[in-house]
Amino acid sequence: xxxxxxxxxxxxxxxxxxxxxxxxxxxxxxxxxxxxxxxxxxxxxxxxxxxxxxxxxxxxxxxx
Amino acid sequence: xxxxxxxxxxxxxxxxxxxxxxxxxxxxxxxxxxxxxxxxxxxxxxxxxxxxxxxxxxxxxxxxxxxxxxxxxxxxxxxxxxxxxxxxxxxxxxxxxxxxxxxxxxxxxxxxxxxxxxxxxxxxxxxxxxxxxxxxxxxxxxxxxxxxxxxxxxxxxxxxxxxxxxxxxxxxxxxxxxxxxxxxxxxxxxxxxxxxxxxxxxxxxxxxxxxxxxxxxxxxxxxxxxxxxxxxxxxxxxxxxxxxxxxxxxxxxxxxxxxxxxxxxxxxxxxxxxxxxxxxxxxxxxxxxxxxxxxxxxxxxxxxxxxxxxxxxxxxxxxxxxxxxxxxxxxxxxxxxxxxxxxxxxxxxxxxxxxxxxxxxxxxxxxxxxxxxxxxxxxxxxxxxxxxxxxxxxxxxxx
Numbered sequence: 001x002x003x004x005x006x007x008x009x010x011x012x013x014x015x016x017x018x019x020x021x022x023x024x025x026x027x028x029x030x031x032x033x034x035x036x037x038x039x040x041x042x043x044x045x046x047x048x049x050x051x052x053x054x055x056x057x058x059x060x061x062x063x064x
Numbered sequence: 065x066x067x068x069x070x071x072x073x074x075x076x077x078x079x080x081x082x083x084x085x086x087x088x089x090x091x092x093x094x095x096x097x098x099x100x101x102x103x104x105x106x107x108x109x110x111x112x113x114x115x116x117x118x119x120x121x122x123x124x125x126x127x128x129x130x131x132x133x134x135x136x137x138x139x140x141x142x143x144x145x146x147x148x149x150x151x152x153x154x155x156x157x158x159x160x161x162x163x164x165x166x167x168x169x170x171x172x173x174x175x176x177x178x179x180x181x182x183x184x185x186x187x188x189x190x191x192x193x194x195x196x197x198x199x200x201x202x203x204x205x206x207x208x209x210x211x212x213x214x215x216x217x218x219x220x221x222x223x224x225x226x227x228x229x230x231x232x233x234x235x236x237x238x239x240x241x242x243x244x245x246x247x248x249x250x251x252x253x254x255x256x257x258x259x260x261x262x263x264x265x266x267x268x269x270x271x272x273x274x275x276x277x278x279x280x281x282x283x284x285x286x287x288x289x290x291x292x293x294x295x296x297x298x299x300x301x302x303x304x305x306x307x308x309x310x311x312x313x314x315x316x317x318x319x320x321x322x323x324x325x326x327x328x329x330x331x332x333x334x335x336x337x338x339x340x341x342x343x344x345x346x347x348x349x350x351x352x353x354x355x356x357x358x359x360x361x362x363x364x365x366x367x368x369x370x371x372x373x374x375x376x377x378x379x380x381x382x383x384x385x386x387x388x389x390x391x392x393x394x395x396x397x398x399x400x401x402x403x404x405x406x407x408x409x410x411x412x413x414x415x416x417x418x419x420x421x422x423x424x425x426x427x428x429x430x431x432x433x434x435x436x437x438x439x440x441x442x443x444x445x446x447x448x449x450x451x452x453x454x455x456x457x458x459x460x461x462x463x
Contacts, residue, residue, distance in 0.1 A: 011405045014163045015395070018331070029155065030162030030410075056395040056405070 001040040002063050003048045005032050009059035016051045016060060023048055074101040083442040087386045090377040098358035106367030114358045115375040118368060119402040122146045124355050125368055130348035137250050141289035147403055156282055157407060160269050166410040173414055176203050177422040185426060185459050192452040197306035201299045204415060210268015211256055222249040227300050227445050253291045257284060298408045302415050304343030304448020311438040311449045312337055323424045332390045334416045339376045339396035343446045346371050372397045430456040
């Protein structure tokens with residue numbers, strides 16, 4: 001499973017890196033970015049799906 | 065326009081029972097939604113889907129003419145601008161309001177909360193609104209901008225005079241009292257800006273904006289417009305969010321106990337109470353061209369009232385929308401979405417969290433003083449209980 005952030009949709013609400021710092025980090029503008037290459041380990045899959053649901057801009061996608 | 069089009073049922077915001085029964089008020093809006101024609105003119109946008117659509121399309125729904133009734137002598141930065149100017153402002157301001165710089169304020173904010181609690185804890189009672197929810201955000205603003213804390217009560221006075229029913233009643237010119245307070249607040253900010261320029265250095269946003277790299281800097285007018293917006297957008301909102309949250313907490317010993325037992329879970333409580341009873345009833349927009357929304361034709365130049373609080377109770381988006389549920393894992397739109405999402409959201413969350421934690425550390429048990437009923441003044445620019453008289457056992461005591 002991989003997770004990605006659409007930078008055009010992100011407006012820096014910061015929900016992803018607040019709720020799932022294992023998977024996301026903030027850039028200098030406070031926008032969300034995936035850590036590393038966005039690969040999600042088995043144990044973090046639920047966390048990735050939570051980030052998708054809690055992003056107010058629908059900017060996060062999980063792909064199998 | 066098609067033959068099947070029927071005009072949406074109209075209602076008036078002022079007639080809604082927002083003061084003491086917001087659950088009914090939001091339900092009435094949803095029953096008449098998704099787009100509600102307003103008796104005073106304009107349209108309310110009430111479903112989460114349509115709210116998000118309007119806020120994400122500034123090219124169709126502009127902020128530029130939407131705040132004329134507020135009483136700022138200068139355009140407020142960045143709330144009164146559309147992209148691309150808005151984009152530049154956000155880029156210059158976002159570094160001050162991002163989660164990391166805001167987190168650096170945490171100890172300071174916690175200390176301010178503790179000091180306010182110290183001021184009333186021995187009397188075993190307080191008005192949570194007057195004694196905590198009003199002064200705290202004013203103090204945080206002054207600390208954040210590097211202004212003297214002793215100016216707190218003057219700042220609160222100006223802010224009270226300026227805010228009011230502006231947005232909700234669709235007023236397009238400010239009343240004289242608000243305009244005067246606006247001029248005084250501007251004069252105050254200008255004098256501090258000039259002082260900072262004459263004596264560079266010091267802490268806070270004003271000093272840092274002036275010391276920033278030359279090139280694409282904000283002008284003095286832009287800094288003033290931004291400061292003015294902060295005072296209007298960053299004080300009453302936190303006041304109202306705090307008052308509304310504690311009006312719920314005082315009725316819910318189970319939630320209070322959770323906060324005491326699990327401080328790590330406080331952010332979930334903050335988010336859910338923002339969703340359930342956030343301070344922003346509507347944000348204004350003006351349609352740029354003829355457009356259809358929720359099946360309703362909206363003529364160019366119409367005033368739109370984007371009801372984020374109603375969207376947060378949208379039954380098609382949230383199960384049992386009127387209940388507190390700390391496990392929703394659903395986004396809310398209390399801070400808006402799109403380019404204008406609240407830039408102060410991280411600071412607001414920090415303030416709310418600090419009060420939730422610190423208050424319950426010192427005062428885990430409290431109740432409404434008998435005979436009082438929290439009411440939100442209505443109509444008003446924001447939804448927030450006006451007073452919340454609480455009583456609690458003496459320091460160190462138990463119920």
